[in-house]
Amino acid sequence: MADQAVAGRPAPIDFDPFHPAHRADPYPVYRRLRERAPVFRTPRGHWLVSGYHDCQAVFRDPRFGHGTGAALRENTFRRPVTGRSLPFILLDPPEHTRLRSLVSRAFTPRRIERLAPRIQEIVDEMVDAMLEAGAADVIGDFGYPLPATVISEMLGVPAADREAVKELSHLVARGVDPDFNHTPEELRERNEAFAAFDEYFHELLAQRRQQPGDDLLSDLVAVRDNDERLSENELLTTCILLYVAGHETTMDLIGNGTLALLRNPAEHERWRADPGLATTAVEELLRYDPPTQMSRRTALADVRLGDHEIAAGDQVVLLRGAANRDPAAFADPERLDLGRADNRHISFDGGIHFCLGAALARLEGRIALGTLVRRAARIELDSDELTYRSNLIIRGLTALPVRLTA
Numbered sequence: 001m002a003d004q005a006v007a008g009r010p011a012p013i014d015f016d017p018f019h020p021a022h023r024a025d026p027y028p029v030y031r032r033l034r035e036r037a038p039v040f041r042t043p044r045g046h047w048l049v050s051g052y053h054d055c056q057a058v059f060r061d062p063r064f065g066h067g068t069g070a071a072l073r074e075n076t077f078r079r080p081v082t083g084r085s086l087p088f089i090l091l092d093p094p095e096h097t098r099l100r101s102l103v104s105r106a107f108t109p110r111r112i113e114r115l116a117p118r119i120q121e122i123v124d125e126m127v128d129a130m131l132e133a134g135a136a137d138v139i140g141d142f143g144y145p146l147p148a149t150v151i152s153e154m155l156g157v158p159a160a161d162r163e164a165v166k167e168l169s170h171l172v173a174r175g176v177d178p179d180f181n182h183t184p185e186e187l188r189e190r191n192e193a194f195a196a197f198d199e200y201f202h203e204l205l206a207q208r209r210q211q212p213g214d215d216l217l218s219d220l221v222a223v224r225d226n227d228e229r230l231s232e233n234e235l236l237t238t239c240i241l242l243y244v245a246g247h248e249t250t251m252d253l254i255g256n257g258t259l260a261l262l263r264n265p266a267e268h269e270r271w272r273a274d275p276g277l278a279t280t281a282v283e284e285l286l287r288y289d290p291p292t293q294m295s296r297r298t299a300l301a302d303v304r305l306g307d308h309e310i311a312a313g314d315q316v317v318l319l320r321g322a323a324n325r326d327p328a329a330f331a332d333p334e335r336l337d338l339g340r341a342d343n344r345h346i347s348f349d350g351g352i353h354f355c356l357g358a359a360l361a362r363l364e365g366r367i368a369l370g371t372l373v374r375r376a377a378r379i380e381l382d383s384d385e386l387t388y389r390s391n392l393i394i395r396g397l398t399a400l401p402v403r404l405t406a
């Protein structure tokens, strides 16, 4: 679809999220959408919402959710995998509330803050190794293994198993994309990855039943067995959700965040000169290039949004990357400003599905990026060509090669 104005008519919107240029830089298209059609219906019939206040309105409106029964079966974005419980990220109240509350205590900011010394220790080891080598892939050597180690330790996934479940985790994370973005072969691989993950956690949970440890899996087994507030299927789905959500996105905070710093050397230098910027810096990096680009909801009733009538059953896609750069909510939104105040980005969503792991992701981001900025006197990109993974929802690089010195 060409993007040229025809006399008297506004230019059509050329939204092709699969185009390589869009993957490399989706922000010009987001801007056009926001300016010309903030609530836009795609040829597939999905509504794209790109304005900040409209996205917030959808997050907070119980008339938008995931739906059950026919609404779920007719969902062209993602059909449930037969025979599996849905993870609570895809459920509405009251099931969502029940399942989320069983694990939410483990993720309170106070409990997460206690992990700081251990996270610092892991980060120091990884940064030492990268500095010693003088070259690194920020994704493969840092972004992936750090959050994978942290969530594995929290859950109680043995270190020896992490390599084996890495590929499964990638397949499940890619499977978050809409079904129409997958070949039948990829859908089969995704479903097999779910089955293999089930089997893996089933065995691990059986071990925890015999020998409970000081970890989240042991806590969940106790909830399942003693209170019966959780079915075996729900238990398995929750384990996979926590494991995958716990690191695939944080990896991209570290990758996209490092790249944004390399492309904005004055801001990089500003952080180096003022380590106290870590908190606002991480919020700004999350706003500027969010690891998850969109959320989906189904209209559970007829709802008016902007100038449009959304019919019950219609699917709505909230474009986080667009909303985070909406001038109606952020001053000078295209600029990376590591000291930005009052930064209410929606990179962790809003409403009832607000990211359960936000405190953990923020802590890991502050320690990982803060340590890298402080300890590497010089970091430069070691590649002319960067490629993004083909995921639609989770946005991140396949690799980020750098040269660095202490």
Ligand code: HEM
Pocket: 088, 089, 090, 100, 151, 241, 242, 243, 245, 246, 247, 249, 250, 253, 290, 291, 292, 294, 295, 296, 346, 347, 348, 349, 352, 353, 354, 355, 356, 357, 358, 360, 361
């Ligand atoms: C930078 C890293 C992260 C980002 C950008 C991120 C982003 C998000 C977003 C946008 C959602 C809402 C999705 C939706 O409603 O469609 C979400 C939900 C969730 N996140 Fe995160 N996340 C991150 C890290 C983590 C970590 C470390 C965990 C730890 C386990 C985690 C666990 C979850 C869970 C369990 C949910 C579902 C919440 C619910 O449905 O109530 N996330 N995350």
